[in-house]
Amino acid sequence: MITYKQLTLAEIFEDCQNKFDNDKYQFLSLLDEAINLDEIVPVSFISHFYASTGRPRKHQLYPMLKALLIQRIFSIPTDTLLIVFLKFSQELRDFCGFDVVPDGSKFTRFKQDFLSDLQSMFDHLVDLTEPICQSLDPALASMTIFDTSGIEAWVTENNPKYANRIIKQLKAFKKSHNLDDSYDPYKAAYGSMPTHAASNQAIQQMYINGHFCYAYKFGIITNGLGIVRDITFYNKDFLKKHPDIVVGKKSDSPDEDKSLADSKALLPVLIDFFQKHPLINSKTFLGDAAFDAINIYKSLFEEIGFQKAFIPLKTKLSAEGTDYTVNENGIPCCPHDPSLPMRREGSRSHLRSKLPTMKFVCPKMKWEYNPADKSKHRVCHCDNPCTSSSCGRMIYIYPEKNLRAYPGVERGSQEWEDTYKIRVNVEKSINHFKDSCNIANRKTQNEKTLHADLLLAGITQLVTVIVADKIHQYQYIRSLKPLIA
DSSP states (O other), X not given: OOOOOOOOHHHHHHHHHHHHHTTHHHHHHHHHHHOOHHHHXXXXXXXXXXXXXXXXXXXXXXXXXXXXXXXHHTTOXXXXXXXXXXXXXXXXXXXXXXXXXXXXXXXXXXXXXXXXXXXXXXXXXXXXXXXXXXXXXXXXXXEEEEEEEEEEOSSGGGSHHHHHHHHHHHHHHHHHTTOOTTOOHHHHHHHHSOSEETTEEEXXXXXXXXXXXXXXXXXXEEOTTSOXXXXXXXXXXXXXXXXXXXXXXXXXXXXXHHHHHHHHHHHHHHHHHHHHOTTOOOOEEEOOGGGOOHHHHHIIIIIIOOSEEEOOOOTTEEOTTSSSEEOTTSOBEETTEEEEEOEEEEEEEOTTTOSEEEEEEOTTEEEEEETTTTEXXXXXXXXXXXXXXXXXXXXXXXXXXXXXXXXXXXXXXXXXXXXXXXXXXHHHHHXXXXXXXXXXXXXXXXXXXXXXXXXHHHHHHHHXXXXXXXXXXXXXXXXXXXXXX
């Protein structure tokens, strides 16, 4: 029988220390040579930190920043454990520049008091790393990939027992009233739960990572290389700036609420991003099916200036103003049999409109040869025709008018398949970004602290890009951990 032993803090520290001892001198020396804080810290941050108000600060700016960067590079999960490392490692203290190790409250106050400065530092690093990304792969660097994620808050409502109790009651209600399967206790539980946590109204009930919970939600923009470009925290300041994002009434379906909230947040986030970074000129957008709406396509192309949008179609969605449906590849289907896609027949300008046209014909149509006049003509062999024409149904798609069917690229093409795979890989990078920097399992109710931790995680990744560029080891642009092992 295998026995399990709960590790003490001392044992966890000893294990981490043993791993750190392998190359600590070399690695810290590398960081010290490659990271020049004078280049990456905005002047406004320095001026704010050393403002001549109040008592002189006990700890300097650069040591605090270096300690918080080290915390995320080494995946040290808490500020408490970071302090333990600093107290027991002279090399770490020398690298950071501490004579006396700060207590936990100092790190917390630093994050809360200088949140706006951390945001400025992050935005500055985005501009610094953009030329590096463009030099590595211009095509991937010019992609804009948007996704939403969230961090569960440390509140009672996220205890599994809280939801299970409600679900259990609703299951009993279904059984006692002999309700059929149309009544879903899980959806009903979602609809009956309060919209926010009792301890903090800013902690909203959301549907993230495949389940509903009470969380702080944020939008994240990356490029095709998996490098973070923007982190937008959906706090009250952002929602006040963009009031249309707020979902007025929560439905009984978490999927509907998630889709609605994500689609409303997309355009404001992108507009704010490109206003902050006018030198970033992205032509390709990648997102999930939540953004499959004609108004979003129009805004992406007309307002922001994207040339291609890789967004999957929502399945079983009817084309606007038509009697047919469109499958996931943007191909119209037979009106009488939605599972039967129509057959593509050429791409050319329409004879009358002169607009670029995609022509689809009935899949049961065949060309037949007439030996009498040596001509070929269409004949539809459908038993249940949807048109009186002997040639069968023909559908014309105008890419310039129907952006959902043709968002700058042909759905189902090789280009579509190859490009959309990049988004899947970037999603893995985002999860790695959250896990590696110990953001995913943060246990806090404090909005400012969590927001600062997100920004520090982004800053750490961007600093990693700069370090990888300086040492010409571009395989480490997303993580420096292989250099430690």
